[in-house]
Amino acid sequence: MSLIVLLSAAFIFSGCATWNKTQKGAVIGTAAGGTAGAVIGRASGNTALGAIIGAAVGGASGAIIGRQMDKQAEEIKKTVPDAKVERVGEGIVVEFNSNVLFAFDKSNLSNDAKTNLDKLVLVLNNYSETNIEVQGHTDSRGSEAYNQTLSEQRAGAVSGYLTAQGxxxxRITRKGFGETMPKYSNADADGRMQNRRVEFLITANEKMKAEAAKQTTN
Structure with missing residues (x-):
């Protein structure tokens, strides 16, 4: 398994330009799986990457799922222009920095946040065969305990709003990571602002996986 993990990680981080996202989804899923996803996520400091790799099925089924995720990602980009949307393997990462969703040091959603989440809900409801993990993150200012609580509160506020909107x-799980998983530098104001973020990890649910597998046998 360790060799497979290393090969999978090398493939992902090299970002081979000759492969599209759908092809990467098929290979990553085949090589990785849940254990590899967890290892790669920890090694890279990227919880979204690890969770999506862990949910992958790979092979021909993964390629089918990848095509569906391609379509959904493009729809999110068009519908929610304030979000950062990235296709990863067989999933999608949608990132909002906290300025879009929250006032500084707050966990209650602003009116602008609700407007953006309403746009996202429209797309999520069009693709009901997906799971959504809501992750809260903070910058490094403040105590670790305070930041952990704030990240959990923000993830909870977002996931609660999604369920209230239908x-x-x-479909939803929520996690808070506090300051432990920065994607940007905490050494400057801009990096800290970007680390104060909420990420949505969109992956195939069991029904989508089963339907993809069925298509490969037809």
Missing amino acids: IAYD
């Missing part, structure tokens, strides 16, 4: 409760 997203099925069992």
Whole structure:
């Protein structure tokens, strides 16, 4: 397994320009799986990457799922221009920095936040066969305990709003990581602002996986 993990990680981080996202999804899923996803996520400091790799099925089924995710990602980009949207393997990462969603040091959603989340909900409801993990993150200012609590509160506020707008409760999980998983530098104001973020990890649910597998046998 360790060799597979290393090969999978090398493939992902090299970002081979000759492969599209769908092809990467097929290979990553085949090589990785849950254990590899967890290892790569920890090694890279990227919880979104690890979770999406862990949910991958790979092979021909992964390629089918990848095509569906391509379509959904493009729709999110068009519908929610304030979000940063990235296709990763067989999933999608949607990132909002906290300025879009929250006032500084707050966990209650602003009116602008609700407007942006309403746009996202429209797309999520069009693709009901997906799971959504809501991750809260903070910068490094303040104590670790305070930041952990704030990240959990923000993830909870976002996931609660999604369910209130009609997203099925069992599609959503929420996690807070506090200051432990920065994607940007905490050495300057701009980096800290970007680290104060909420990420949405969109992956195939069991029904989508089963349907993709069925298509490969037809």
